[in-house]
Amino acid sequence: xxxxxxxxxxxxxxxxxxxxxxxxxxxxxxxxxxxxxxxxxxxxxxxxxxxxxxxxxxxxxxxxxxxxxxxxxxxxxxxxxxxxxxxxxxxxxxxxxxxxxxxxxxxxxxxxxxxxxxxxxxxxxxxxxxxxxxxxxxxxxxxxxxxxxxxxxxxxxxxxxxxxxxxxxxxxxxxxxxxxxxxxxxxxxxxxxxxxxxxxxxxxxxxxxxxxxxxxxxxxxxxxxxxxxxxxxxxxxxxxxxxxxxxxxxxxxxxxxxxxxxxxxxxxxxxxxxxxxxxxxxxxxxxxxxxxxxxxxxxxxxxxxxxxxxxxxxxxxxxxxxxxxxxxxxxxxxxxxxxxxxxxxxxxxxxxxxxxxxxxxxxxxxxxxxxxxxxxxxxxxxxxxxxxxxxxxxxxxxxxxxxxxxxxxxxxxxxxxxxxxxxxxxxxx
Amino acid sequence: xxxxxxxxxxxxxxxxxxxxxxxxxxxxxxxxxxxxxxxxxxxxxxxxxxxxxxxxxxxxxxxxxxxxxxxxxxxxxxxxxxxxxxxxxxxxxxxxxxxxxxxxxxxxxxxxxxxxxxxxxxxxxxxxxxxxxxxxxxxxxxxxxxxxxxxxxxxxxxxxxxxxxxxxxxxxxxxxxxxxxxxxxxxxxxxxxxxxxxxxxxxxxxxxxxxxxxxxxxxxxxxxxxxxxxxxxxxxxxxxxxxxxxxxxxxxxxxxxxxxxxxxxxxxxxxxxxxxxxxxxxxxxxxxxxxxxxxxxxxxxxxxxxxxxxxxxxxxxxxxxxxxxxxxxxxxxxxxxxxxxxxxxxxxxxxxxxxxxxxxxxxxxxxxxxxxxxxxxxxxxxxxxxxxxxxxxxxxxxxxxxxxxxxxxxxxxxxxxxxxxxxxxxx
Numbered sequence: 055x056x057x058x059x060x061x062x063x064x065x066x067x068x069x070x071x072x073x074x075x076x077x078x079x080x081x082x083x084x085x086x087x088x089x090x091x092x093x094x095x096x097x098x099x100x101x102x103x104x105x106x107x108x109x110x111x112x113x114x115x116x117x118x119x120x121x122x123x124x125x126x127x128x129x130x131x132x133x134x135x136x137x138x139x140x141x142x143x144x145x146x147x148x149x150x151x152x153x154x155x156x157x158x159x160x161x162x163x164x165x166x167x168x169x170x171x172x173x174x175x176x177x178x179x180x181x182x183x184x185x186x187x188x189x190x191x192x193x194x195x196x197x198x199x200x201x202x203x204x205x206x207x208x209x210x211x212x213x214x215x216x217x218x219x220x221x222x223x224x225x226x227x228x229x230x231x232x233x234x235x236x237x238x239x240x241x242x243x244x245x246x247x248x249x250x251x252x253x254x255x256x257x258x259x260x261x262x263x264x265x266x267x268x269x270x271x272x273x274x275x276x277x278x279x280x281x282x283x284x285x286x287x288x289x290x291x292x293x294x295x296x297x298x299x300x301x302x303x304x305x306x307x308x309x310x311x312x313x314x315x316x317x318x319x320x321x322x323x324x325x326x327x328x329x330x331x332x333x334x335x336x337x338x339x340x341x342x343x344x345x346x347x348x349x350x351x352x353x354x355x356x357x358x359x360x361x362x363x364x365x366x367x368x369x370x371x372x373x374x375x376x377x378x379x380x381x382x383x384x385x386x387x388x389x390x391x392x393x394x395x396x397x398x399x400x401x402x403x404x405x406x407x408x409x410x411x412x413x414x415x416x417x418x419x420x421x422x423x424x425x426x427x428x429x430x431x432x433x434x435x436x437x438x439x440x441x442x443x444x445x446x447x448x449x450x451x452x453x454x455x456x457x458x459x460x461x462x463x464x465x466x467x468x469x470x471x472x473x474x475x476x477x478x479x480x481x482x483x
Numbered sequence: 484x485x486x487x488x489x490x491x492x493x494x495x496x497x498x499x500x501x502x503x504x505x506x507x508x509x510x511x512x513x514x515x516x517x518x519x520x521x522x523x524x525x526x527x528x529x530x531x532x533x534x535x536x537x538x539x540x541x542x543x544x545x546x547x548x549x550x551x552x553x554x555x556x557x558x559x560x561x562x563x564x565x566x567x568x569x570x571x572x573x574x575x576x577x578x579x580x581x582x583x584x585x586x587x588x589x590x591x592x593x594x595x596x597x598x599x600x601x602x603x604x605x606x607x608x609x610x611x612x613x614x615x616x617x618x619x620x621x622x623x624x625x626x627x628x629x630x631x632x633x634x635x636x637x638x639x640x641x642x643x644x645x646x647x648x649x650x651x652x653x654x655x656x657x658x659x660x661x662x663x664x665x666x667x668x669x670x671x672x673x674x675x676x677x678x679x680x681x682x683x684x685x686x687x688x689x690x691x692x693x694x695x696x697x698x699x700x701x702x703x704x705x706x707x708x709x710x711x712x713x714x715x716x717x718x719x720x721x722x723x724x725x726x727x728x729x730x731x732x733x734x735x736x737x738x739x740x741x742x743x744x745x746x747x748x749x750x751x752x753x754x755x756x757x758x759x760x761x762x763x764x765x766x767x768x769x770x771x772x773x774x775x776x777x778x779x780x781x782x783x784x785x786x787x788x789x790x791x792x793x794x795x796x797x798x799x800x801x802x803x804x805x806x807x808x809x810x811x812x813x814x815x816x817x818x819x820x821x822x823x824x825x826x827x828x829x830x831x832x833x834x835x836x837x838x839x840x841x842x843x844x845x846x847x848x849x850x851x852x853x854x855x856x857x858x859x860x861x862x863x864x865x866x867x868x869x870x871x872x873x874x875x876x877x878x879x880x881x882x883x884x885x886x887x888x889x890x891x892x893x894x895x896x897x898x899x900x901x902x903x904x905x906x907x908x909x910x
Contacts, residue, residue, distance in 0.1 A: 211866045214859070218816060225822050228724060233830030245668050248675070297655060389645060395652050403660035432641070439638045451881055452897055461905065467875055468902050471882070471895050 104287065114414050115280075126269060130334045133261050133268065138176075141254045143419045145172055147410040148246045157235045164227065164236070168243050170220050175247045178213040179255040185209065187262060190336035253427040256434035263437065266330040270321060270379060271433040274386035275425050277316050282309030282391075297398045301391075310387035317383025321376040325350045349375045349441065378441060385432050393428035397421065531714070541841050546703075553696060557761045560688050560695065565603075568681050570846040572599055574837040575673045584662045591654065591663070595670050597647045602674045605640040606682040612636065614689060617763035680854040683861035690864060693757040697748060697806060698860040701813035702852050704743050709736035709818075725825045728818075737814035744810030748803040752777045774877075776802045776868065805868060812859050820855035824848065 125136050149168050158164065185206045192198040205212075228236055260267040285308030286301065294301040324330050325346075332344035352371040397420070401407065410418020455464060552563050576595050585591065612633045619625040632639075655663055687694040713732030721728040751757050752773075759771035779798040824847070828834065837845020882891060 207870070208866055210862055214862045218819075218855075218859075221823070222816070222819050225724070225819055225826065228826050230723070233826055237827055237830045241668065241672050244672065244675075248671075296657070297652070389649070392649050392652050396648070399652065399655050399660055400664055403664045428645075432645075435637055435641045439635060451878065452894060454881075455878060455898065456901065463875055464898070465902055467878065468895070468898050470875070470879065471891070471898070474883075475892070475895060 108287070110414065118413075119276075126265060129339050130261055130265065131337060131339050133265065134258050137254050137257055137261075140419055140423065141176075141250055142172075143410075143412065144423060145246060145250055147412075147418045147420050148250070149243070151404065151406070151409065152239065152242050154235070157232060161227070161229060161232060161236070164239070167220060167224055167227075168239075170223075171217070171243055171247060174213060174216040174220060175251050177216070178209075179251050180258065181206070181209045181213070183255055183259050183262075184337070187334070187336050191338065249427065253430045257430045260430070260434050260437060261334075263333050263442075264331050266324055266375075267433060267437055267441075269330060270317070270324060271382055271386065271429045272426060273320060274313055274317055274383055275390055275429050277320075278309050278313040278387050278390070279425070281312035281316075282306060285309055285312075295395060297395050297402070306387075306391070310384075313387040314380060314383040317379040317386070318376050321379030322373055325373045325375050349373070349378075378436070381436065381440075382433060385436075386429055389432070390425045390429045393425040397424035535714075537841060538843065541843060545840070553692060553757075556766050557688055557692065558764060558766050560692065561685055564681050564684055564688075567846055567850065568603075568677055569599075570837075570839065571850060572673060572677055574839075574845045574847050575677070576670070578831070578833070578836065579666070579669050581662070584659060588654070588656060588659060588663070591666070594647060594651055594654075595666075597650070598644070598670055598674055601640055601643040601647060602678050604643070605636075606678050607685065608633070608636045608640070610682055610686050611689070611764070614761070614763050618765065676854065680857045684857045687857070687861050687864060689761050691758050691760050693751055693802075694860060694864050694868075696757060697744070697751060698809055698813065698856045699853060700747060701740055701744055701810055702817055702856050704747075705736050705740045705814050705817070706852070708739040709733060712736055712739075722822060724822050724829070733814075733818070737811075740814040741807060741810040744806040744813070745803050748806035749800055752800045752802050776800070776805075805863070808867075809860060809863065812863075813856055816859075817852045817856045820852040824851035 125132050145168075149165070153165070188202055189199075189206065192202050224236070224240060257268060260271075282301070282305040286305030289304040289308065290302035292303040293299060294303050294306055328344065328346065329342060331346045331350050332342040334342065350373055352373050354369050354371045356369040397409075401409070408418055409420035412418050413422065455467065552559050572595075576592070580592075615629055616626070616633065619629050651663070651667060684695060687698075709728070709732040712735030713727070713729045716731040716735065717729035719730040720726060721730050721733055755771065755773065756769060758773045758777050759769040761769065777800055779800050781796050781798045783796050824836075828836070835844030836847035839845050840849065843849055882894060
């Protein structure tokens, strides 16, 4: 039974054709009693049925990988749509988790509050991130421009009042003797939405800065999972942590080395495509051309002279972005697995086996996304701190001007500035 | 002796008021709290005069302390907010802790305070970074250090959080998983609730003490007015959650709050100490041009007003209309923060969040409505007040003062492009 646990493997899309293996999930998702044995009996190396389970996981992994590449080809908007769909599925799974049927029957319509808060959070998060892109898309049409501008201006107030309305609704539906359950559900809803939306908002922000900054971290997590699985498969002996009894130190270290190396190489390959490296400034879906910036221009390093003569290459060309990729790889292999440990601990705490069962061989969407979530947040923060050039004050003031002044006032400001410069040009040489 | 419709003051630690009332041992709700008949309404309670005296006594101390801190200035108000935060977090952390499990997890409480410290660094770093830079512009070395620290502020806070996260996972103990995860989630919820409102409060303070003082006073006025109206006229219960609140108190307080919002804004708006924004972290006196919001406009009284009305003209600061909106929110929506806290206390069968303040309970009991109001005041200020007070002159000032010559040129060219594009699109 241990083979059906979630462990490490690459992400997959869920297709209905793959339910080859009959799952005994009818009754419940309860954990079967032996996963906490620490002797060698639970390690993957000694498991006799491991070849069959590996075949099933590989099969669904390949399907997920194929679907993922197709979406990448289609473009930024479709990737966002995929992120939104994954979000909805994850939120569904997680909302379901703590609901208790008995109490729910006495509170009709209570589950609506969850989805109401979900909708408000989506409006808030995507409104903030995509507001500038939205403005750039509708500049052609006068009427839409004004409409969109005023929506963006009052965006925060709108979302706040939607949230307050939800809170008032919650308070008015408090029922005697159900207070504890309802407050527990309220807190659980907030935690789920925060976890799900933080990482998805950062993911979407990264996507519009260039698909590269979304694909690379996602692939690194997948690579880490696959590499750790295979190293554990063949060499795993020493258990890593009590929370996940199937993970081993050999798998962990082997996976880390493989991830860092493949980060370096993958960044080189991915960085050659303009489709992946160019930022998208609006919400269109057409082809992209841009100047990729100094990060993606190759620099040539010559090999030192003491290298033996039969090596055919004299030097190696490295994109500067590959050094950033090394940092991402390091994080993906060492810290991101803690997202997986957290999810394992959560499942043990609530005595469930998987978060859902959408994907054969893997469990639900949350099972696949647990490490991705930690990585997405890190990738965004890393990008904002080390890769992006600092937003200079020119941009900020320009932003203020465009947002807060009317057209006539902007033109007046422009004239006044012009006059000052003409006057100054005689002073500053 | 319940907490509900009592007069409340802003929450500062009270001075030396004696504990006139003896508190029961545990924090459990006494069983008669759920009765819905009229016997427990404040109008019919005979001990109400004594409890009113106790509450009035501690309210005076709190208001006095609060006025003193306002006089001292922005930095001291910020310090007061931080102290209140620490008290609230302490009360809330200890609420769901269970002594039996806690003994088996040594050092687990440290994790809470680690996350608290990280949240404080993150929140106040973001809000006050620009002001910190303005304070150290004189010293070159300090300026470089501060700029560097601010540039990597987000990464630093993220790694501190991740360190706490990993620490949590490594201390997970078998058979204690559920308790530990529950505590983890509870810590996050507390920190989010406490820090959202306090960060917005501090942001408001540095935009001008007026935007902190007015909302806080409105909540106090609403509470006191609701108490007094309920004391004399209260008959119809308002909501099952708080059995002592009445519709008469609610409506009377709403009217009183809106009127006093209008008048209070006029009084407070005359002081430059309250209306000027603080651009750095100094503590000295403030001089500034208050902006169009605080310049009085005169309205002539319409003819149909009775003749004995002495004033023919009224001078109204434009900010008073904003104050009406704040008053409306404070009287209608902010009390739901109180209902939320009441429901929460019933759900967990506790009587008060703590007992720091005699007659009122803990810090969180006093701050529950203030929290909702602080968030609203900030959002209102950012959405409706800031755009109005930005005039061409102020942006010109910003451009000429903050940008170098090359940056000004760059701005000029970009602005030219935008204007031309629009003219091209319109024609």
